[in-house]
Amino acid sequence: MAFLTLIIGNKNYSSWSLRPWLALKQFGFSFDEVRIPLYTPEASEQIRQYCPNGNGKVPILIHESRTVWDSMAIFEYLSEMFPERSWWAGDRSARAMARSICAEMHAGFLPLRTQMSMNCREHFPNYEIQAEVQKDIDRITTLWKYCRETYGAGGAFLFGRFTIADAVYAPVVLRFRTYDVKLDAVCQAYADAILALPAMQEWLEAANAETETIQF
Incomplete structure (x- = not known):
C-alpha cells in the first residue's frame, strides 16, 4: 500500500473527489486510489469502512494512522504535512x-x-x-x-x-x-x-x- 490512500467516488460525477486527486497528481505524489460508485445501496457502508467517524461522503484521505475527510480539510492537512510542496500561492x-x-x-x-x-x-x-x-x-x-x-x-x-x-x-x-x-x-x-x-x-x-x- 502507498503511504497515501485516497477514497473517491465516480470520476464522471464526483467533483469533490477530483479536487484532492488532481492536487496530489500535480504535486507529484504517488497514492493508492479506492473508487466507490456513489448513490448505490451499499455506497455509504463501503465509505464508512474507511472512515467510521466521517460523514459518509468522499473524498477521504488516509495517511499513516490518520483519516481526513472533506476536500478542504484534506488540503489543509497536506499543506501542513508537506509544506515544501508550496500548495498555496507565493506571497x-x-x-x-x-x-x-x-x-x-x-x-x-x-x-x-x-x-x-x-x-x-x-x-x-x-x-x-x-x-x-x-x-x-x-x-x-x-x-x-x-x-x-x-x-x-x-x-x-x-x-x-x-x-x-x-x-x-x-x-x-x-x-x-x-x-x-x-x-x-x-x-x-x-x-x-x-x-x-x-x-x-x-x-x-x-x-x-x-x-x-x-x-x-
Whole structure:
C-alpha cells in the first residue's frame, strides 16, 4: 500500500473527489486510489469502512494512522504535512486571495452546483442557463480574471503556477465544458490550461470508461 490512500467516488460525477486527486497528481505524489460508485445501496457502508467517524461522503484521505475527510480539510492537512510542496500561492496577499476564493467555492454557488452537476461524459450545446446560474458564472469568471491579471504572471494558472485554488476550480472548468458556457479570452485560456493537464486527461479518460449512470 502507498503511504497515501485516497477514497473517491465516480470520476464522471464526483467533483469533490477530483479536487484532492488532481492536487496530489500535480504535486507529484504517488497514492493508492479506492473508487466507490456513489448513490448505490451499499455506497455509504463501503465509505464508512474507511472512515467510521466521517460523514459518509468522499473524498477521504488516509495517511499513516490518520483519516481526513472533506476536500478542504484534506488540503489543509497536506499543506501542513508537506509544506515544501508550496500548495498555496507565493506571497501573503496571494495566499489570502487564494484561500478566500477556495472558501467561496467550497461553501457557495449552489445554483451552479444543482443545475450544472458534473458529468464529464456529456455535452449540452446551447444549454439554457437560468439567471441565478448566470450570476454564479459571472462571479466565478470575475474571480478568474482578477486572479489571472493580478497574480497570474509566470504561468497559465490562477496564481501563475498550479496551486490548491486550481484544484478547487477544476470541476467548474469541467462543468463549463459540459454545459457549453461561453467564456471570454482570459477565462477560456485558463480553462484550456486546466483541461490540458495530463492528470486531467487521465481523469477524463477514466470517467469516459466508467459504466455507472446516476439518473438524476
